[in-house]
Amino acid sequence: MRTKAYTRAGVDVDLANHLVSGLGEKVRKTHRPEVLGTIGGFGGLFRASFGKMRDPVLVSSIDGVGTKLKVASLLHRFDTIGEDLVNHCVNDILVLGAEPLFFLDYIGTTVLEPEMFDEIITGIVRGCRNAKCSLIGGETAQMPGIYHGRDFDLVGCIVGVVDRKKIVTGDAIRPGDAIVGLPSSGLHTNGYSLAREIIFNKLNLRVTDRITGMREPIGEALLRTHLSYLDCILKMRKVLEIRGMAHITGGGLVDNVPRILPTDCDAVFTLGSWPVPPLFRFLASETSAPDRELFQTFNMGIGMVIIVRKEDARQAAKIAGGPIIGRIVPGKKTVQLEAHFKKAKKMSRRSP
Numbered sequence: 001m002r003t004k005a006y007t008r009a010g011v012d013v014d015l016a017n018h019l020v021s022g023l024g025e026k027v028r029k030t031h032r033p034e035v036l037g038t039i040g041g042f043g044g045l046f047r048a049s050f051g052k053m054r055d056p057v058l059v060s061s062i063d064g065v066g067t068k069l070k071v072a073s074l075l076h077r078f079d080t081i082g083e084d085l086v087n088h089c090v091n092d093i094l095v096l097g098a099e100p101l102f103f104l105d106y107i108g109t110t111v112l113e114p115e116m117f118d119e120i121i122t123g124i125v126r127g128c129r130n131a132k133c134s135l136i137g138g139e140t141a142q143m144p145g146i147y148h149g150r151d152f153d154l155v156g157c158i159v160g161v162v163d164r165k166k167i168v169t170g171d172a173i174r175p176g177d178a179i180v181g182l183p184s185s186g187l188h189t190n191g192y193s194l195a196r197e198i199i200f201n202k203l204n205l206r207v208t209d210r211i212t213g214m215r216e217p218i219g220e221a222l223l224r225t226h227l228s229y230l231d232c233i234l235k236m237r238k239v240l241e242i243r244g245m246a247h248i249t250g251g252g253l254v255d256n257v258p259r260i261l262p263t264d265c266d267a268v269f270t271l272g273s274w275p276v277p278p279l280f281r282f283l284a285s286e287t288s289a290p291d292r293e294l295f296q297t298f299n300m301g302i303g304m305v306i307i308v309r310k311e312d313a314r315q316a317a318k319i320a321g322g323p324i325i326g327r328i329v330p331g332k333k334t335v336q337l338e339a340h341f342k343k344a345k346k347m348s349r350r351s352p
Helices: 013-021 024-028 068-075 081-094 114-131 192-202 218-222 230-237 252-260 278-285 291-297 310-320
Strands: 056-064 099-109 134-142 152-163 178-183 242-247 265-270 302-308 324-330 335-338
Touching: 013 114, 013 134, 024 114, 056 081, 068 081, 068 152, 068 192, 068 218, 081 099, 081 114, 081 152, 081 230, 081 242, 099 114, 099 230, 114 134, 114 152, 178 310, 192 218, 192 278, 230 242, 230 302, 230 310, 242 252, 252 265, 252 291, 252 302, 252 335, 278 291, 291 335, 302 310, 302 324, 310 324
Parallel strands: 099 134, 265 335
Antiparallel strands: 056 152, 099 152, 178 302, 178 324, 242 302, 265 324
């Protein structure tokens, strides 16, 4: 008979085993032919089969969704953050030219809640299926004393592959190249600590309140799913050369774009060349942060930056569904913000 001492200490092993045992059919829907074995073992098995690649290189990344989890908890809605996690990780390896192969997740919590667990996994499965990425394993940890109340954390690890000759490093970027912006759906998975401070602490807004110019309540706007740019980039790479890509996550345009620039190039962004969504304009109007800090904290409506030759810019923008937002000039591996981001007049905090 299993002792219940561990359960009394706050860890329900039987419940965890029951939840994991019920994942089989859902997880199998993400599996590519290369997957061996089943979920629940000590490790995930994936056969190394890379088609016609002559020199395959594995690309890996690990990340989380930050304090967006707090917003999910406020709405008691967890069906989007799993997909956020997958899409974020997909975009991170995509900038190197890699396509995803398999994914593993980590959920750490105080008390395991079956409904929350199921919604998170459902989102992860949805993201993996859309990316043709196999979910081959994960870890669910109950840790009372580390997490408190209903706190939890969510982390994902992705592995993809790219032919060595097709790795996108940014080394090919030259002065005169154009910068194309791929629109974001919202904050994606960064800047939530400042956004929550402004919205819920400074202004005392509720998740059901509405801001003028936005279609949905503020809570729903904050939970908009982090977009995956996989299909767009794969389509673009078939018809033109992508010289560099940057996923606009923590650090915004200011910190992420220099990571791909050669040492003798600057990126100049023409502010006003893309529409800044109402949520960002509202946040800007409610903080005294200078322009550069705003573009270092939030993505400001641009989720991915693509650098192409000037003559390919219009075609790239058409495929991306986004504008040409800047150019590459001689410099020292920095970002310049051309013109000034004009903070909007204070927008109505609530509307009926």
